[in-house]
Amino acid sequence: EIVLTQSPATLSLSPGERATLSCRASQSVPSYLAWYQQKPGQAPRLLIYDASNRATGIPARFSGSGSGTDFTLIISSLEPEDFAVYYCQQRTNWPITFGQGTRLEIK
């Protein structure tokens, strides 16, 4: 099983600041990594697929990068609605796995 480790567990920032979230895989997942945003009481929303492609309707302030085992989600300038939990997910090997999440909170 591929283990995805996200860091930090919690990130405290202010609106307008830049957020950098990390996801490290226990073995290579080439570029088959996705990022999701989840707000309380809501289903996850796909932000990024295949490491760097924004999903439909996702604002340009969200960007993804990386390959192999190290991936990054960057939110260039935080909006109030961006404070949520973020998960990475791989689909290279079975089972599909998710990271444990990074909570982005308002400082």
Next chain:
Amino acid sequence: EMQLLESGGGLVQPGGSLRLSCAASGFTFSSYAMSWVRQAPGKGLEWVSVISTGSTDIKYADSVRGRFTISRDNSKNTLYLQMNSLRAEDTAVYYCAKSRTTMTTAFDIWGQGTTVTVSS
């Protein structure tokens, strides 16, 4: 608009069974792999199972293999999850999720979730 709507959750005793359904609309259901993903209270996301477009390829997480069965009816645009021998640790919100492409990929559409509580 592409939508998924789960139903069938509820309170069940340990050892009991439930059948979840997920009704799809707004897209060609038969063209996409579909999955179930669950989230225990206060916890992260856990993938449960996936089924290919024609039901020929099915995978399960180790935690549910042998107890859960995924299926789909493309004529009814509906995904199912039959859950037997339920345990307390199966308590979670269960989401159905659509793969972004025909193959199992990222999940681009999610339902609102249905809550399963296993308790005596």
